[in-house]
Structure formats: C-alpha cells, structure tokens
Amino acid sequence: MESNAKNKSVIIIGGGVAGMAAAETLNDSGVNVHLIEKNDHLGGNTFSWACMATGSCRHCSACLSHEMADKLHRMTCVNTHLNSEILEIDKNQKKYTVRLKGDLDQSIETDKIILATGFTPINPDGLIGEIHKKNKYVITTVELNHILKNNAIGEYFPDTSCPKIGFIQCVGSRNREKGRDYCSQVCCKISLRHINKLMHLYPGAKISLFYIDLQVIGKEIRAEFDSLSDNVDLIQGVPIEIFNNKMDKKLSVIREDDESGSRIADHFDMMVLSVGIAAHENTTGLMGKLKISSDQWGFINDKSLPARKDIYVAGCAAGPVDILTAKQQGINCAKKIIQCFNPEKPGRAKGLIAIIGDGNEARKTASAALNEGYDVWMFGLSNKKESPKKGIHYIHDTKLISVKGAAGNFAVLYKNSQKLKQENFTAIIVAEPVKTSPAGQKTNLTPDVLYSLEDFSNILEKNPEDIPAAIVFWLDYSKPEFKTFSRKALVHAIELAKAGKQVSFIMNKMLVHGLSGQKLYDKARKLGIKFLRTASPGDVSVKKENGKILFDLKEKILKNLIISFESDWLIIPEHISPSKQNPMIAALLKENIDVEGYLQSANVRHRLTNSPRKGIFYTGSCHDETDDQDQNIEIEIILSSINDIACKKTMGLSCGIEINTKKCRKCLTCFRACPHGAIVLNADMKPYIVPEACFSCGLCLSSCPALAIESKEFSDESYINSASEDKVIIFACERSGALAAGPIEKNLRVNIQKVPCVCRISKNILMKTLEKGAEKIILAGCHTDNCRSLKGSQTAQTRAKILGRLPGINDSNIIFYPVAANESKKFEQFLAQEVLSK
C-alpha cells in the first residue's frame, strides 16, 4: 500500500515549524521530501526565540523547533537544502521541476509542493521606528527573545534590580493606513509570557502593558492573564512616540492619566515593541512563479491554490498562527498528500470510535467520523431520546467506569440502566460539552428583556420580527469574553444594524483575532454601532423602567463621566465553565486537567489534539478555546491519526522495551507508573507493554523494583559504562538537555549522555555511576509541564533529592537541572559555574 507513496516526492519550501512538521510526517510514510530553507539552519523564526519557562513551562512551544530540526537531520527520506532559494519552477504534465539557487545546481522533480514560507516580524517604522533604530533600550519582542535566549538581559540593567519596562502592543498590526488591518493574534500572548518571564527574573520590576484590545484567547491564557494583571500596569491605549530624555537616560511616553484623563508622561528604562506578523517578503515572487495569488495583506490566499491539489500551504504563510497551530497545519498538509498518494476508499466499519460527550461539538465529530467510514458510539449524560442514525450509537445517561487497553483496542467499561457493559474501540475522542449557564442575573432584569446570546441567535433566526429597535450586547460581563461569542455578537450586530436597529456594545475589549476579525469590527463601527468601553463590569448599572432598560456607564476613555442610554433588550453571552465531569474523565483517561479545569494538560508535547496516551484525542471547547473552524481542523487531524491506527500503520513498531516475565513479580508498579497507558494487564493480571502505545521513555524500566523490565538499546550497564572515568557526567533528555548542550558541547568537553527521558536514569544507574568514581551527576531534563512523559522529569528530580540525602552522598553529587532545548546559553553558564569551576 505504501509503495505508491515511496515513488513520490514532495518539495517543502520553508524549514520553519510548519515545514518541518510536514517533512517529518511525510518521512514517516516513506515519501521523499526536499526541504528548502534559505537560512543556514532549520527552525524558522522560532528557532531564535527564548524559553519562557518560569519554574515550570509556560507552553510557548518555541523549544519544539529545536527538537524538530534535530530529528529531521536524521530522517532517511528528507533531503534538506540549506542556504537555498527557489530559482525556477516549471510545471510539466503532472510534475513540477524546481531549480534551486544555492545548495545544489541540479533540478528537482516533484509531485507536490508545500508552501511553508512563514512570516517576517514587522519592522517598526515612523516615529517609533526612528527611536528603535537609535536607542538600544527600545527593542522589539523579537529582539527581547534574542536577549533572553542569550541570557543577556542583565547587561541592560546593571544598576537596578527594579527596572521599569513598558510593552507596547500592535506595533505594525491593526493599521489600515499601512495596509495591515488585521490582528497578528500571537503578540498579546507573547507579551504576556515575556512579562511573566521578566517578573520572574526581576521580581521587583515594574511593568506596564499598553494595548488596544488585549487578546486574551487560548488555553490557560485567561489564567495567565489573571495571575499577571495584579502586578502589571494595564493601560488601554498605545503610544506611538517615545521620547528619549538625555538627562536621566530614561524613555518617556505620553499617556492619559487614569484618574484625571489629562496627558501625563510615564518614564521607563526599557520599551518593548510588540511587533506583528507580516507575510514573508520572499513569498510574493514564489506566488508569481506558481500562479497563485495573495490576499490583500500579502499572505497566500489558500482559495487560489489549484483545484488539482498539488500545492498546499501551511503555517504563517497563509496568515498569523501560533507555533502549535503551524505545526498542526504542517502535519495536516502532509496527511492530505499521503492520502492523495494512497487513496483509500471509505468502506464500512473501519473500526469503532468512542466519543465522550453528546453536545453539538460531539455530534459534529460523530458525523465526520461516520463519513470517514467509522461506527461511532457516543457516551453522554443526557437522557434525551435520540432518533437513531445509522452508524451512530447513542449511550445515554451513562457512567463511565474505566478505560483499559491501548490505541487500537481500548476497552470501555460503563454503567447504563443499572447494568455494567463493556465495548472495545479503536480510538477515543473526548468532546465533552462545556458547562454553559445564563449570565446577567445580577442585573435583576426580567427574562423578557435579558437574553443569552444563544437564545437571541435563535430568535434572530426564527422570529426576527420579535426583535425590538434597540439592542445592547454586553461582552466581558463576568470575565474575559470567549472569542466565539465576540465574533457571533459582532456578526449579529452587523445584521441588526443593517436592518436599521440601534445597536451598542458594552465591552472591556474587542477580540479581533483571525485575519478577518479586524475588518468585521471596522465594518460594525462604520455602520454606526456604538462601542462603549468599561474598565470593569462594575462600571455599569442597569435598571428597567417603563419597559426600557436604562444604563448608566462609566466610559473608560471619557473619565469622570457617566453616560446614560437606554435599550429594549440586553444580550449577555452565556457564562462558560469546565464540565463537572472533567476531573472524572481525566482520571479515567490517566490525564491531567489544565489550571482552569478544562481537559487535557497544557503540555505542548501532545497538543493540539493528542494526549500522552496514544489513541485518545480531544476536540472542541472541552480542551481549548475553539471556534467552528478550529474544530473542523481538529476533527480532520484526529480522524487522520485514527486512520493510521485503524490501518495498523503504527503497528509492529518495536519500542525496544520488554517485561521479562520470569523476573516479573506482578507488583504492577510499572502499570501505575506508565504515563502513556502503554502497559496493560493480560488475563493473568500480568503486565505487558503495547509497543504501539509506548513512547520508550523508560520510566517503567527505572521504576521496576524487580529489575524485570529490560531494554536492549538502553540497558543500565550501557549508561553506567558510559560514565567511564569522568568526574562529571550529564544525563540529558534528548528533547531538552541534550539539544541545549549541542551547540556548547565542544567547548565544554564534558561527558554528556543522551537519554530518552531523564526518568530512564534509575537509582541503580545513579548509585553505580557514583560508585565508579563520578563526583557529580547532572540530570538535565525538561521543565515541569514540558516533559513528554508528564511526570518524567519530576520523577528524576525526586530521585536526585532522595539519593542526595543518603549517607555518603550529598545533594551536590546528584543535581536535577531543568532546561529547555532553546536554553543553550543558560545551560552553558550553569555548567561553567557548576562543573568547570571545580
């Protein structure tokens, strides 16, 4: 079946996150890949970005580009062409011939092309651009990334431990006059993480964040924002001019005073310009060569891609996306191409999929799975009778008892109608509905004038004639609005305004995410819809009089003023919270919930849709802030992953780890320890490893008290022997420590041993290595919440601590050091201090 793919080749233009993800996926299916990169290294923009961890991982995902780049160099089907650019592309009957400038002088024949040309950070211009050029204390977020990555921020503040730093959002974005009337989406998140990092490095720092509409969107971002907002000066309004006071070397901006509304000067030691994302300058020429067109902003218009499906686009080439989404899009492109090479006719009963949840998102997922030829069982709490649909089996009013087994063969035990039942599934998709409850009770308005957004949508659809003349939408009523609601309210408002209704918004900010979000907001304002901004929901008071709702509102921009107005109806988007079932579901699936109580931990090693347990997937708002479009993409990628499982593409891989049944004492330590659910029990209650589900982290191996689990490749002896006669040995995780050590290894000349996960290093290895004469063992693992095996690096940390307390060993003999792949400089400085000074 795979033979088709093996004769094919694909050119990927751009070696950033999206391009690398596509290359890796194609490689795994045996497709020949030419990866063209104009720089001298893979990794794209994010390769030079800093780690944002502060004690634990902040899920920025920048380190992933290092891991991906490292893996690619070892892939057999991937030819990487560095320092190369496209010179010519010719289209013959079915193939493209591509000539490169740079790497080699030959031409490459290819069946398909993936455009992953990425983005260019916007270069600040105008007044702010001038001072950015001249003053070293005015930097962009890109430059701040470089500074942090080089661990060099201290050079900027030699005299103070309490620097005053200002962040200015939307530099270059959201500017119609400059032809960039879109929101770059990622910059608010980047600034929040930068602020968190700076506060961590300088707890006494005073940080101000100047913004237009803070885009608090995405997994755990609300929590991030909450924890920062008390310590950061949040200022609505972005300065476009920075003055350089030569006397005290401070930077000043003029802003409106919160109390008086007058203009005041604010002084800073450093100003950070949060620059947006623009289409990559090289993309234009490429689009011309391929006869495809750009959208009005210069991003590749994916609607202009040829219908014959031989050109694909992934990542920021098509518009601003974050790292994980870019990665996902790369994988998606590759999977579509593989499917093209090996078309599989959808047949009945490819397998059985369990869907947890019975809301709209679950239904949508079910229909999509059905279309792909799967039978679907939906497990839900509701007791509504469903009209049966062929291929979809509704299990109502269910209590899930356990989920055993592994990818390809999960056994779900559940209780239904007082009976215990079991069914086997190929895969499990979690689409548990979120809890929605009507908001606005505190207004004391009666239901004839107060509506949830959903109820209002229904009225607008079915009985638009019932809608009165004046409508108010109230966003951010109790906490930052969800993006779906902002968008939906805007769309409704525009429709109403066009129909001659008088529409107003009360809001703290407008979420203008997505390329078209800004345009929609612009359209609404132009139609005369009024947008009233409040600092907090408490700034609005509402009462009903003579059938009208009367509002008194403290407008954020017009200080010391109460604005009164009236309307007929008030629409408040429903309040959303995690389902009460989430902790139970997470426990069943051996997964974590995130800090806000939603399903799926924020760990970037498995997101967007995967879980540490292969064959279990998440979709919809139960795990992330998704809209319809986001969920479509999620479902697409989930179903193609399930396809791999169903077609047993992942079967037969050896994980290299086996349980020696003779030595096994059935204590089940391994079964409990495995973070990936890869160890299951057979009928005799004997554990065995399901290779397809195993990530080969070695946690079972290092935890087994009977030393019954063995690995041919990574035996205890091989690690102990590798220590040779060295006084210092570093066991470094192949996804973090070893990558961070890569660029510095030659200079340091220390013994660095790559391990699949630092949790592989058992007490046995540690003790024997010390016995052999090592004086210092460093376990260089991932930051908390960034470990692919979830608790792997924490386990290593605990081991180091416990052994350090034993007689004859002290805590400087075994050190756990958390480090990310993009923290070479930090690691180097740590090693210089810890190792080389001795």
Add this chain to the structure above:
Amino acid sequence: MENVKLNTGSYLIEQLNTSQKNDNVFECLSCGACSSSCSWFEGEGGPVPRQIIKMASLGLDDLLIESGMLWDCLLCNRCTQNCPMGITMGNVVRKGRSHPKAGKLISKDIQNGIKTRLTTGDVNGLTREEFIETIEWMSEEFADETGDPDATIPYDQKGAEFLYLPNPRELGINLLHLTAMAKLFWMSDQSWTMSSRHTDVTNWGYFVSDDEIARKMALMVIEPAEKLGIKTLVLSECGHGYHVLKVLAEKLIGRKPEFEVLSMPEFVLKFVKQGKIKLDKNAHPYPVAYHDPCNLGRKSGLYDAPRELLALCCKEVVELVPNRENAICCGGGGGMLQDSKSKPKRMITGKAKADQIIASGVQNLAAPCLSCHRQLGEISNHFKLGVKVYTVAEIASSSLILPGDKKMV
C-alpha cells in the same frame, strides 16, 4: 461625576459619520496613538485627542463644546498623522467649531477680523485707497533703494504673469518684508503685480470652519485674480492661506481656479533653478534650522522646496527632530495666534518647540509662514533662547547676488 445622555443623532454625528475617509469618527479604534503625540504633550489642560473623537462619536456634542478642547486644539494634525484608521483631527475639530452651539467659543478677535475682512477685503480693514497710497509710496522708495527707475511695486497690472498676495502685516507693521519680496520679483525679471482688490492671503473662515465664509474669502482672492488674467498666484508665506488656496480651494468654490498657486519660496526656487535669481550661500555663513509649518508640510505636503531654497542661502540647513510629517507645531496654530488673549497658552504649547530648538543648538531659525514666524519669535523671547527667526523668502531676499546693471545704491 457628570452625567450625560448618549445621542445617536447629534449634529456632529450627522456631520462626521460620512462614509468617506478622514473624518469618520466612528472608525476610531480607541488605540490612543493620537493622545500620545498631541503637540500639547504632557500636562493639565489642552485637548486630549482621543476624548475629542470619542465624544464626537457618542454624540456628546455639548460636552465637547464645554470641554474647551475645540479651541485649544492647534489643528496641527500631528496626533492623527499616525492614526491607523486615517482619521484627520483637523477636520473633526473644525466641524466641532462650526457646531451651531459653538459660536460663542469663537474669540472676539477672530469674529471681528472676519467681519472686517468680509466688509473691507482686508482683515485689518485696509481700504483700497490706503493700499494704493501705501504701495505707491513704497514703490518710489523701492526705486530709490535699488537705483533702478524701472524697479517698481506694480499693482492692478492686467496681463501680468504673476500676482503677489501679501499677508496683511506686510502692509502694516512689516513693510520691510514686502520690500524684500519685491526685490525677489524684481530680480526674477518676471512681469508681476499686486492687486488693490485683494490684499490678504489669510482666510479665517478656515479656523471657524464656516465653509460659506471660507468660500467668500477665497473668492475675494480668486475672482479678481482671474479678471487680471494672471497665470500664477504667488502667496506670501502663510501656512493656512496656502492650505486653503492650494489644497481646499477647488472643493470650497466648486471649481478649479484658473491659475497656478505657489508659495513665495517655491516661486523663488523656480527662478533660481532657471538661473534668473542668483543667491549667495555666504550671505548667512552659519547654520539655519528649518521649521515645518503644519499647514504647509503635514497638511499640504510641501517639505522640500523651502529646504532646497534655504540650503542655497546659508551654510547648512539643520533639521529639528522630529521633522517633516512628524514635525512639532510652533504652538500658535489653529487660530490661536489670531486671538490676542492667547499668549499665556501659546507659551505652554510652544514649550515642545522650544525644547526642540534648544536640542538643535542653532541660533537661527527659518519658517515659511508669518504666523509661525511670530510665534517662534515670541517663544525665543519667553524661553530666552536668543534665536533669530526669519521667513525663508526673507533669507533668500537678503542672499541675493545683484548683477552689475542692477546695483544697489
């Protein structure tokens, strides 16, 4: 805390919520860029640009009028130079000034000036007879001074190529300036004239944003000029006069005037390039800083000609930073200089300019606008800057190289 009612059908909303760009306040993103770059900069009082737009877009006309911000605004447009939605503050504020309820805010001086101009043709009330008397006397002096009996200051010459439109100050307290300009015309060897029918480059209808008044004032210039049959109208150095006659005239009177419009420095540069006027760089052997008048630069796009001309007249042209599109207002714009009671305020609004001048380190300053010229002089005195202020054409005039046959006496 004050309480106001939101209004969806206010006068300003009707005036400003048009679909065209530049004055649609509804387009405002509340980004605050304007407030951070207002020429008033830091401190109590003065306009807060973002609040002006917000009030206008919420129909809070009365609040805006009472705030006093409409006449504190210098109409310099610096705030909206970098507006991401392309809103132009000058348009918004001027619409506010023409609000039916805002008439009371117009200063007595401006009200009187407009009345005088409309009745007499000159903002200072100079009559036709007085004009002729002044010009004939000046013309004799000019011939004496140049020693050239043909060197005159002509007026009402039909068929002349160029018509010079002076600033009223040139016919009153600053006669020397008119002589300096006459000298440039004389050297250019072009047929030129002045007109006894219109003696005033200013247009205060612009400040009060009364299109009818502005139209009448523009026509008071345009129609007699067309009757004289001139090809080019040369304007005395005046910021708002240039903006009105060069940029706004067509829209105001509903047709294109039948002549070209040049500012005095543009005129001079044109004939320098043709080799008719020769300038001596050593006449001012020191650096001169150039000030961009808002009406000339930001609002009308004239940046290079005055700089080019200045560079031919002095050792070096020094730039004030920031300049051109982002130049800082002298602090006297928007009708402020036309109000005799405004000086205390102008010494606040002029602070930023004074700082800029100090930072440049120069002792000589040129501005191609007689209003800026006056304000800069007052700033120099007030802040004790010791800076000499000229207009650009004035510097050109004092740099003239006179050929042998046109020797000065």
